[in-house]
Amino acid sequence: MKFPKSILALLVVAVVAQSCVSSKKYKELDANYTQLQNSTRDLSVKYQTSAQGLAVANSRITSLEEQIALQKTNVAALQDALNKCLNSSNQGSVNISKLVDEINSSNKYIQQLVNAKTKSDSLNMVLTNNLTRSLSQQEMSDVDVQVLKGVVYISLADNMLYKSGSYEISDRAGETLSKIAKIIKDYNTYDVLIEGNTDNVPIVQKNIRNNWDLSALRASSVVMALQNTYGVEPKRLTAGGRGEYNPIADNNTPDGKAKNRRTQIIITPKLDQFMDLIGKAPEAQPAPVQEPPKQ
Template sequence: MKSLSLVSLFAISTLAVGCVSQKKYNELQSRHNQLQTQHNALTSQNQQCQSDLSSSKTRISSLEDQLTSERANLSSLQAALDKCLTASTQGGVNIAKLVDEINASNKYIQHLVNLKNKSDSLNMVLTNNLTRSLDRDELQDVDVKVLKGVVYISLSDNMLYKTGSYEISEIAGNTLGKIAKVIKDYRDYDVLVEGNTDNVPINRPNIRNNWDLSALRASSVVQALQNSYGVDPKRLTAGGRGEYNPVAGNDTEAGRTRNRRTQIIVTPKLDQFMDLIEKAPDSKE
């Protein structure tokens, strides 16, 4: 009778262990599904932000081409006018038309130049405000520069995260707060947060590769800007570029350190900017 009771007790214990294992499996399966859903969403956001950034670069390039074309057109009109004046005095009507076209072309070129100068000035002020707000130690981990009309704020991962993690460290909070304050002052600018890694494979639970890590890091910064510092989430986009956008070689530790970075890219809202470009000045002015 005593032997039978021990067998029964062992059977009950085995069943209990089995139940706990199934529950743990279900929890892990649920966590896996959640992470898969987050990954799919971040991948979609990354594709969208890459498309937006590519469109931005194309539009800026188009504006520069347009300026070049208008200057060439002005030169051609001036040459035609000079030829007309030299050849005959009977082309008064044509000369007047050429003069009007030249004046209109001059006004439009000046309009485009003024828009570009305004954008460059705003970017320079934004850059100066950011640089002045950061102390010397912070500037060792933060690089601010303007490239092709866009402000790039590059933050090292040593300052933002623990190695191999996407959680923002406590020491990064003060720096992000200063950056967020300047961003909030420029409400007509959109903000793309872009994560980058080196090419060393990641080996962490629930992070499959460097694509995952870079996207999760960008998402962490976006959520901090929104939740901790009040930046309008409609202005924010998060994207990860993994190891595929290096700024240095990955064959040295110094190069890998430079490649492990998160960039906050501040750009004018392109819809509003293109509307201004398309509004040529009134020829009567």
């Protein structure tokens, strides 16, 4: 059966119109999906950063709380001994006075520990904020910054720094390295150690003998980039490789291997510089020491 030309033309117009509407809806859905992906990625990065900071803070708090609990136990024992002395007619005033002094000394030490914990948390927060102020959320997913006992550890993932299976710096690493170089130059009197680490999978390349070689070559590549490209003084820099022998995760899982393949930039202040940094932390107001009641 043959259709008239006018009917065929109408059918063609209808098909084209329906195709245009479908394409528009598809683009809208695709844009919404991309936006949701970006939001999910940002939330995931923020969660990981917060979780890492919380783990470090909890470790410091646990150590100081254990010391505080021990001192409180000592105070309770001293108080019990004092009570026994007060109830005994054979004890002289000299022993009682000595126990009171010991109790007061223990109370002051407990307060010092509490103040030290508060100041340590404040100092680490000041340093971490200063170090990460120029890094984007995306860069923070590949850069882990920790401050432990005044030493700054910046850990960089190998897939962000190097070309796959190589020690050559990738194009992607340039922007992040430039920001880390700025951090190093801000603290221009600190010593800087660049430390390469690998997983336990043997390297198979003619010009690289083993993971010791690979880790040292990668650290050396970062040192040369910081010196030649970003102007960091070479006398402040040290390159070292630890191969597979300094793991921070289980090498039996892909995620663990990825964490172990890292390069650490360790910024170490000298003692007098560390004391200057402590002065930048917010001062904690000590709580008044309670004197024992007079009997």
